[in-house]
Amino acid sequence: MKIAMAAAVLALVVSPAALAAGDAAAGKAAFQQHCSPCHGADAMGNTPMAKAFNADLNLHDQKAQSLKDSDIADIIKNGNVGKGGKMPKPPGVNEADIPNLIAFIRSLADKKAQ
Numbered sequence: 115m116k117i118a119m120a121a122a123v124l125a126l127v128v129s130p131a132a133l134a135a136g137d138a139a140a141g142k143a144a145f146q147q148h149c150s151p152c153h154g155a156d157a158m159g160n161t162p163m164a165k166a167f168n169a170d171l172n173l174h175d176q177k178a179q180s181l182k183d184s185d186i187a188d189i190i191k192n193g194n195v196g197k198g199g200k201m202p203k204p205p206g207v208n209e210a211d212i213p214n215l216i217a218f219i220r221s222l223a224d225k226k227a228q
Contacts, residue, residue: 141218144211148204157222169200179223183216190215 146155152163152171159171172178181189188194190212193203207215 136213136217138217138221141214145218148207167200173219174222186216187212
């Protein structure tokens with residue numbers, strides 16, 4: 115009985131959902147380092163780079179927020195050039211950053227730039 119209970123607790127602790135939760139504060143730091151040149155420090159997408167590519171890079175809007183977490187992860191890992199988008203794979207982002215970046219992006223839902 116104790117073994118089954120311990121296994122259940124361990125499964126909850128290391129489940130993919132728990133791992134995918136991410137830390138929005140760490141994600142904000144990673145965003146500022148890797149993503150803000152194109153998306154802007156406020157993630158509103160009003161940057162010279164966005165204008166040069168005529169790209170909608172606002173991460174607060176419904177278009178960005180309606181993406182599944184797995185889709186956001188794929189875009190961060192691989193970019194979306196050739197998939198109908200204009201974003202190249204961002205340099206310097208590592209696997210550990212991805213859940214944190216997703217958590218930060220989700221924190222932007224329905225918020226104006228802060």
